[in-house]
Amino acid sequence: MPELNYIPQGRSTISLAFFNESRILFLEALRAIIVLKTTKSKSSTHKEEAWTKLFEAFGNRLKLKVPLASYTTFGIGGRADLFFVAEKPEELVYAVRIAQKLRLRFMILGGGSNVLISDSGFRGLVIKNECQHILTTRNTITAQSGALLGEVVKVACESCLSGLEFVVGIPGTVGGAIRGNAGAFGGSIGDVLTRAVVLTEGGEIKEVDKKFFQFQYRESRLKRTKDVLLSATFELRGQAQKRIEERMAENLKKREESFSGAEKSAGCFFKNLIQDGQKISAGYLLDQVGAKEMREGDARVFAKHANILINAGSATATQVRRLAEKLKERVKAKFDLDLQEEVVYIN
Numbered sequence: 214m215p216e217l218n219y220i221p222q223g224r225s226t227i228s229l230a231f232f233n234e235s236r237i238l239f240l241e242a243l244r245a246i247i248v249l250k251t252t253k254s255k256s257s258t259h260k261e262e263a264w265t266k267l268f269e270a271f272g273n274r275l276k277l278k279v280p281l282a283s284y285t286t287f288g289i290g291g292r293a294d295l296f297f298v299a300e301k302p303e304e305l306v307y308a309v310r311i312a313q314k315l316r317l318r319f320m321i322l323g324g325g326s327n328v329l330i331s332d333s334g335f336r337g338l339v340i341k342n343e344c345q346h347i348l349t350t351r352n353t354i355t356a357q358s359g360a361l362l363g364e365v366v367k368v369a370c371e372s373c374l375s376g377l378e379f380v381v382g383i384p385g386t387v388g389g390a391i392r393g394n395a396g397a398f399g400g401s402i403g404d405v406l407t408r409a410v411v412l413t414e415g416g417e418i419k420e421v422d423k424k425f426f427q428f429q430y431r432e433s434r435l436k437r438t439k440d441v442l443l444s445a446t447f448e449l450r451g452q453a454q455k456r457i458e459e460r461m462a463e464n465l466k467k468r469e470e471s472f473s474g475a476e477k478s479a480g481c482f483f484k485n486l487i488q489d490g491q492k493i494s495a496g497y498l499l500d501q502v503g504a505k506e507m508r509e510g511d512a513r514v515f516a517k518h519a520n521i522l523i524n525a526g527s528a529t530a531t532q533v534r535r536l537a538e539k540l541k542e543r544v545k546a547k548f549d550l551d552l553q554e555e556v557v558y559i560n
């Protein structure tokens with residue numbers, strides 16, 4: 214079985230090779246902190262058990278109090294209580310299962326290009342997904358969920374497989390893209406997905422098809438559940454590499470025109486509205502209410518595109534959210550329409 218598809222079924226497939234003296238010291242220090250800080254409620258016992266198991270498995274690869282700002286494109290965010298970089302699916306699965314079983318709060322972080330993490334950070338475990346294997350067959354490409362979209366489209370192009378050119382230039386990972394059904398130039402990632410492997414919120418590993426995700430515009434079932442995407446397979450069609458490269462270059466050029474200068478953002482902040490089957494551009498509505506004149510500290514509206522909020526220096530999450538609220542209020546007051554965030558708030 215190729216490594217990509219190797220997904221452990223057992224509870225602990227992680228080697229305990231990480232077990233060493235420094236881990237014991239670290240663990241003891243951690244226990245002491247927990248005992249000092251918490252009264253022994255049932256949930257704190259669970260939490261301690263979860264932390265202990267994670268330390269046993271991952272040793273000092275499990276980090277404490279990690280600042281998250283540099284893991285996001287916004288460059289904003291406080292610290293995570295616990296932080297772990299999963300490099301293999303079995304590590305990702307193990308960490309999630311421990312968190313699920315012992316009710317430790319957790320989140321998967323992909324490229325951090327669609328999140329706004331609060332200034333106080335994340336109370337629980339952040340699992341940074343760096344499972345990045347990509348495998349091609351005659352007309353499909355299968356990628357682990359931590360693979361960067363940019364890598365996937367590059368491999369597709371090198372393999373003369375067409376159908377993913379619209380994602381070129383979208384930052385982030387396959388997991389984040391499937392969750393939000395990311396897209397551009399009229400295409401969405403859900404259009405080309407055929408199969409995937411998910412870890413359900415019940416801890417089960419399941420192979421699923423496209424229907425499972427209930428894709429809609431910037432929506433999928435992953436937004437409504439705690440299911441974790443492990444890998445995805447896209448069905449593409451053979452085409453001359455040169456034609457694929459040309460389309461990618463065209464798309465990149467168009468993106469360069471609209472996005473250059475917006476690197477410290479999370480892309481479009483609000484979703485476009487769909488009313489009676491018609492799309493209403495959030496950017497248009499925001500332009501009409503004078504969004505580009507508005508700011509909160511270093512949180513600004515991007516001059517080229519009113520639906521992009523940028524961190525123009527050292528903006529805080531509080532400032533970005535305050536600006537977003539004001540923008541929503543203005544649109545509501547003028548058009549009686551409710552804008553909905555595309556960006557995910559992490560508290």
Ligand SMILES: Cc1cc2nc3c(=O)[nH]c(=O)nc-3n(C[C@H](O)[C@H](O)[C@H](O)COP(=O)(O)OP(=O)(O)OC[C@H]3O[C@@H](n4cnc5c(N)ncnc54)[C@H](O)[C@@H]3O)c2cc1C
Nearest residue numbers: 323324325326327328385386388389390395396442479480
């Ligand atoms: C300059 C710029 C341009 C952009 N242009 C576009 C665009 O054209 N089109 C577009 O659609 N988006 C665009 N975006 C937004 C963003 O790049 C996409 O939404 C991207 O797909 C997010 O992926 P990520 O890995 O960064 O997700 P993250 O920001 O890391 O996470 C987003 C959410 O997905 C969840 N998640 C991540 N991985 C998994 C997983 N394996 N399983 C389950 N849940 C998971 C996270 O927990 C979080 O809730 C842009 C962003 C920037 C900064």
